[in-house]
Amino acid sequence: MKKFLGLPxxxxxxxxxxxKKHIITRVNEQERNPRGAGDAGYNMIKLFRFFHAxxxxxxxxxxxxxxxxxxxxxxxxxxxxxxxxxxxxxxxEMSDVLSAGGKMLLCALGSLASAVIVGYLAARTSANFxxxxxxxxxxxxxxxSDEEVGKFSTASLITRTxxxxxxxxxxxxxxxxxxxxxxxxxxxxIAKISAxxxxxxxxxxxxxxxxxxxxxxxxxxxxxxFRRIQGLTDNLNRVTRESLTGILVMxxxxxxxxxxxxxxxxxxxxxxxxxxxxxxxxxxxxxxxxAMNGLSLxxxxxxxxxxxxxxxxxxxxxxxxxELLSEMVVFMQYSxxxxxxxxxxxxxxxxxxxxxxxxxxxxxxxxxxxxxxDGRRRSGADGVTGEVEFKNVSFRYPESDGKGGGDVIHNIxxxxxxxxxxxxxxxxxxxKSTIVNLxxxxxxxxxxxxIIDGVNVKxxxxxSLHEKIGFVPQKAFLFSGTVEENVGYGIDASxxxxxxxxRRAVEIAQSKEFVESPAxxxxxxxxxxGSNFSGGQKQRLSIARAVAKNxxxxxxxxxxxxxxxxxxxxLRSALKSETAGTTNxxxxxxxxxxxxxxRILVIDNGQIVGDGKHDELxxxxxxxxxxAHSQLSEEELGA
Numbered sequence: 001m002k003k004f005l006g007l008p009x010x011x012x013x014x015x016x017x018x019x020k021k022h023i024i025t026r027v028n029e030q031e032r033n034p035r036g037a038g039d040a041g042y043n044m045i046k047l048f049r050f051f052h053a054x055x056x057x058x059x060x061x062x063x064x065x066x067x068x069x070x071x072x073x074x075x076x077x078x079x080x081x082x083x084x085x086x087x088x089x090x091x092x093e094m095s096d097v098l099s100a101g102g103k104m105l106l107c108a109l110g111s112l113a114s115a116v117i118v119g120y121l122a123a124r125t126s127a128n129f130x131x132x133x134x135x136x137x138x139x140x141x142x143x144x145s146d147e148e149v150g151k152f153s154t155a156s157l158i159t160r161t162x163x164x165x166x167x168x169x170x171x172x173x174x175x176x177x178x179x180x181x182x183x184x185x186x187x188x189x190i191a192k193i194s195a196x197x198x199x200x201x202x203x204x205x206x207x208x209x210x211x212x213x214x215x216x217x218x219x220x221x222x223x224x225x226f227r228r229i230q231g232l233t234d235n236l237n238r239v240t241r242e243s244l245t246g247i248l249v250m251x252x253x254x255x256x257x258x259x260x261x262x263x264x265x266x267x268x269x270x271x272x273x274x275x276x277x278x279x280x281x282x283x284x285x286x287x288x289x290x291a292m293n294g295l296s297l298x299x300x301x302x303x304x305x306x307x308x309x310x311x312x313x314x315x316x317x318x319x320x321x322x323e324l325l326s327e328m329v330v331f332m333q334y335s336x337x338x339x340x341x342x343x344x345x346x347x348x349x350x351x352x353x354x355x356x357x358x359x360x361x362x363x364x365x366x367x368x369x370x371x372x373x374d375g376r377r378r379s380g381a382d383g384v385t386g387e388v389e390f391k392n393v394s395f396r397y398p399e400s401d402g403k404g405g406g407d408v409i410h411n412i413x414x415x416x417x418x419x420x421x422x423x424x425x426x427x428x429x430x431x432k433s434t435i436v437n438l439x440x441x442x443x444x445x446x447x448x449x450x451i452i453d454g455v456n457v458k459x460x461x462x463x464s465l466h467e468k469i470g471f472v473p474q475k476a477f478l479f480s481g482t483v484e485e486n487v488g489y490g491i492d493a494s495x496x497x498x499x500x501x502x503r504r505a506v507e508i509a510q511s512k513e514f515v516e517s518p519a520x521x522x523x524x525x526x527x528x529x530g531s532n533f534s535g536g537q538k539q540r541l542s543i544a545r546a547v548a549k550n551x552x553x554x555x556x557x558x559x560x561x562x563x564x565x566x567x568x569x570x571l572r573s574a575l576k577s578e579t580a581g582t583t584n585x586x587x588x589x590x591x592x593x594x595x596x597x598x599r600i601l602v603i604d605n606g607q608i609v610g611d612g613k614h615d616e617l618x619x620x621x622x623x624x625x626x627x628a629h630s631q632l633s634e635e636e637l638g639a
Contacts, residue, residue, distance in 0.1 A: 043360040047168065050132040051125075058125045059176065062118050066181045069114035072107045074188055077333035079104035081326045089322065118177055126173035130165050137161050137365050145372045146442055147398045152365065155238035160365050163233060164358035171348075171355035178344040186341035192334045197306065197327065203298045204335045207291050211342050214287045215349060218280050225277035226353030230361055232270040239266045281350060288346070292339055299335065303328035371398070372441055378464040380453025386418035386552040386583040388439060393448035395434060407446065408434050409606040416599070418552075421576075421584040423594035425627060426603035432587045433474055435603070436555050439585065440469050452553070470546030472559040474587075476538035478530030483515055484522040486530075486541055490549040501548055508574045509544035510567050511537070535562035543571070553583045560586075560593050568593055591628045600624070 051059070082100045086092040141149075141157055149157065243250065243259045250259050307324050380387075393412040409431040416422040424432045437443055438450050441457050450457045457465055470490070478486050485493075487502045502522070506515050514520055514537060530538045539562045546554055554575070560568050572593070575584065588594045595614045602610030602617060602624045610621030617624040 043363050044168075044171075044356055046363050046366075047129075047133060047359055050129055050136060052128070052132065055125045055128055058121045062121045062125075062176050063180060065114040065117050065121075066177075067184060069111050069118065070181060070185045070188055072111040072114065073185070074192060074334070074337060075107050076104055076111075077192075077330040079107065080333060081330040084326045084329050085322060118181075122173045122176040125176060126169045129172055130169035133168065133362065134161060134165050137165070137362060140366055140368070143370050144368070145370050148368055148370050151368070153234070153238060155241050156234045157365065158241075159230070159234050159237050160358075160361050164230060164361050167230075167351075167355050167358040168362065171351050174348060174351060178348050182341040182344040182348075185344075186338055189334050189337040189341065197302075197331070199302045199306070200299055200328075200331045200335070203295065203302065204338060207295045207298075207335075207339065208342060211288065211291050211339070211346070214284070214291075215346055218284060219349065222277045222280040223353050225273050225280070227357050228273050229270070229277070229354055230357050232266070232273055236263075236266045236270050239263050284346060284350075288343060292336070295335055295339060296332065299328060299332050372444055372462070373458075374461050375459040376461065377455055377459045378461055380455045380468075384454040386581065387451075387453050388416040388422075388553060388583060388585060389449075389451040390414050390435070390438075391449045391451065393435075393438065393445045393450060395438060395443065395446045397443075407606060409603075412448070412606075412608060414599075414601055414608070414611070416583050416585060418583055419581050420598045421586065421596075422599045422601065423586045423588060423597035424601045424603055425588055425591070425594055425624070427627075428589075430603040431606040432603050433557050434606075436557050436585055436587055439553070439555055440466060440471050467549075468552045470549045470551035470554045472539075472542050472546045472554075472556045474557040474559070476530065476535070476542040476559070476562075478526050478533065478538055478541060480528040481526055482522065483520060483524045483526060483541065486526055487544045487548055489545050501550070502544075504578070505544040505548035506541075508547050508571070508578050509540045510563075510571045510574065511540040511544055515541075536564070536567070539563060540567075540571070547575075547579065551582065553585065554579065555585045557587045558589060561589060565592060572596075591631050602627075 079100050083097055083104070086097050086100065138161060141161070152160075239259075239262050243263060250256060303324065306328075307321050390412045393409065394407045395409050396407045412435060414422065424435060426432050434443075438445050439452070439457070441462065444458065452460070452465065452468060479489065484499075484502055487505055488498060491498055491501065503512075506512050515522065515524070526532065530541070533541070539559055543556070543559055546556075560571070563571065568590075569592075575582075586594060586597065591614075594600055598613070600610070600612065600614060600617055601608050602621050604623050610617050610624045612620070618628060
């Protein structure tokens with residue numbers, strides 16, 4: 001025991017330093033040569049970079065205590081043999097038996113203490129590791145554009161950030177206690193029994209071969225099933241999320257049975273897959289029990305034959321039989337330790353397939369680099385503010401590249417001066433939203449330039465660009481929290497005048513009446529996605545959130561569609577008077593919303609087919625005139 005307690009810590013530092021260096025080298029090779037990126041083992045190794053210095057120290061300490069625990073466990077049979085010999089030997093002193101028993105008890109307590117320490121360190125290490133991985137995945141996902149989110153799907157990203165990381169965490173926790181301990185125990189125990197009776201050794205080897213063969217056969221059938229579990233979990237989460245999000249529509253159309261059938265199909269597929277996997281693995285326990293009980297029976301049977309075949313007689317025969325009995329007791333303990341080592345590895349093999357698949361899925365997210373890269377500029381050209389310009393801009397969605405898909409907008413050119421209101425109108429699917437999505441770089445233009453304050457948007461840091469823009473998306477979205485937190489989402493809540501700014505924005509957005517009512521209030525609760533507010537209320541709060549930023553540019557992507565005409569008119573009037581000097585880019589479906597704009601762009605099939613004020617377009621643009629006549633009468637248009 002002393003030699004293990006005296007192992008210098010520098011030994012562990014050198015060993016794990018070399019291991020970490022090898023891991024980093026292999027990961028770098030994988031990054032340079034992604035052809036091997038799908039390798040399951042290296043997917044797990046890639047995640048090891050999330051072990052920080054503290055976790056590596058924990059691992060080193062754990063290895064020391066695991067070695068100590070194994071050494072103490074393997075010392076127990078020696079004391080048991082000594083006690084057996086003392087009991088069978090005439091004239092033995094009770095003090096000798098108690099002394100050997102005391103040492104045996106100390107070894108057992110030492111092993112218990114070592115196991116507790118290893119378990120504690122494993123829990124701390126795996127928890128810290130999963131925290132680091134989760135932070136890395138979340139941080140990378142937050143840098144994704146719509147393209148990358150669409151590539152994985154929201155449901156899959158949620159599963160990868162939660163369930164997949166949990167699988168890897170469990171594997172790391174188990175691995176520190178089992179993967180390290182099992183080989184050490186197997187090697188040391190085999191070394192102990194290799195010099196014993198060859199019949200017992202051969203029996204133990206045969207049982208090990210049986211266990212390995214059983215494990216290999218079951219893995220062939222179960223491994224593919226385990227690999228499918230994570231993907232099927234994604235599908236189940238997607239269906240569940242879709243049903244919960246669209247529950248009002250589902251009930252309105254009496255489509256509960258249809259949605260239930262979709263859920264049942266996804267649930268059944270996952271259940272059948274799990275059943276097949278675990279039915280195969282359920283054969284493991286009977287097989288392992290057969291192996292262990294067969295080994296015990298075989299050792300006793302061979303021992304009985306050896307003892308009965310002792311050739312000598314008298315005291316010499318008694319001594320030899322006592323020695324054989326003692327060896328049998330010791331060998332039984334050592335052989336069980338060998339089998340237990342393999343049983344522990346079986347537990348790891350049960351978890352390994354899912355953990356390796358989960359590691360691969362996590363690395364897919366970590367290895368996905370967003371197309372939209374940060375620039376370096378933090379400000380526009382000197383003396384230029386609130387200016388938006390499109391120069392020969394064309395755009396096609398990334399999924400259309402190389403698939404015969406065409407541009408969704410073509411050669412768009414216009415300029416919005418500071419304080420101007422520029423409106424875009426056109427048929428559904430004409431490309432209006434796509435154009436305004438290029439301003440805050442939700443996507444990047446395929447050709448041409450989008451220029452803000454005299455500088456290409458690609459040259460700005462994304463933070464600096466977004467600080468210039470108040471963006472109200474087509475679908476109003478509110479976060480869970482309070483009204484004040486939602487309206488003040490883009491400003492510093494601790495800054496002087498922030499509360500007054502929030503109240504001003506609420507008033508401009510025509511939200512004062514319901515926000516300051518006794519039923520709501522600025523501290524009123526907002527449910528997730530704003531589900532406890534009407535569509536019009538959500539739109540007005542989203543507009544207030546954009547106005548509260550006091551941005552240079554306000555972009556409204558069809559953000560007035562849920563407002564009645566009176567509220568629409570009052571809101572636009574308040575924007576014009578209270579945000580003078582702010583450039584407004586408005587996408588609208590209603591002529592009444594944009595009639596008084598400084599400039600109206602008519603979009604058709606991704607192209608500008610009309611450009612001017614309302615009166616001009618009524619005279620020279622057929623598309624605009626057609627839209628206008630479909631919505632308003634001649635008297636209303638004239639007025």
